[in-house]
């Protein structure tokens with residue numbers, strides 16, 4: 757099992773470059789933050805994109821594009837490509853909802869997510885398991901969706917996706933059993949069936965949260 761400290765070491769990051777840059781007390785609401793997490797290759801983006809298509813045109817359900825220090829030509833994720841200098845500046849200016857480093861890359865969930873939560877939106881984002889504690893601390897309605905698949909399935913999917921080298925895939929598989937902090941609200945999706953079946957569970961959760969925000973004040 758890997759720890760945050762080990763990850764800081766391998767990613768060359770420091771605690772100042774990781775997690776929530778702001779700590780909200782009280783936590784932000786009334787909207788909900790749906791943190792989709794799980795090992796690389798489990799299918800987080802696949803399920804998120806299906807949910808995004810399903811809710812296309814619906815107000816109050818937001819799928820933020822992440823900023824990643826990854827070249828723009830990566831077709832697997834609809835992301836905003838940023839440089840390491842951009843990443844450093846955003847962290848320095850505390851201009852993000854969440855930041856973390858993994859796989860040698862810097863990741864940012866943009867700060868406009870916080871305004872969306874304050875307006876009562878449901879925000880759905882693929883984040884690192886290292887950032888879950890910050891989501892739970894900063895958002896009143898934080899729900900963790902843990903997407904899983906057996907290790908051999910992860911290995912096959914990453915190989916078929918073809919984005920990483922065999923060494924990078926091995927390093928991703930090493931993180932497969934990373935332990936999550938306790939989360940008061942969690943949905944597990946064992947994503948071995950069809951993407952349609954698994955994404956229906958995520959869609960159902962988002963619908964229920966949308967109703968909850970509208971009908972149950974904090």
Ligand SMILES: Nc1ncnc2c1ncn2[C@@H]1O[C@H](COP(=O)(O)OP(=O)(O)OP(=O)(O)O)[C@@H](O)[C@H]1O
Nearest residue numbers: 795796797798799800801802913917947949950951
């Ligand atoms: N239920 C499924 N059945 C078969 N293949 C799937 C399923 N879900 C996802 N995949 C495939 O597995 C691969 C990895 O999926 P995806 O990129 O969504 O994973 P991820 O969890 O977002 O990974 P990462 O954390 O590395 O971004 C993709 O090629 C995708 O098409």
Ligand SMILES: O=P(O)(O)OC[C@H]1O[C@H](OP(=O)(O)O)[C@H](O)[C@@H]1O
Nearest residue numbers: 794796858863882883884885886931
């Ligand atoms: O292993 P942990 O820390 O949970 O996740 C680390 C990162 O790995 C994946 O990155 P990508 O989408 O493949 O770039 C996830 O999206 C997350 O951002």
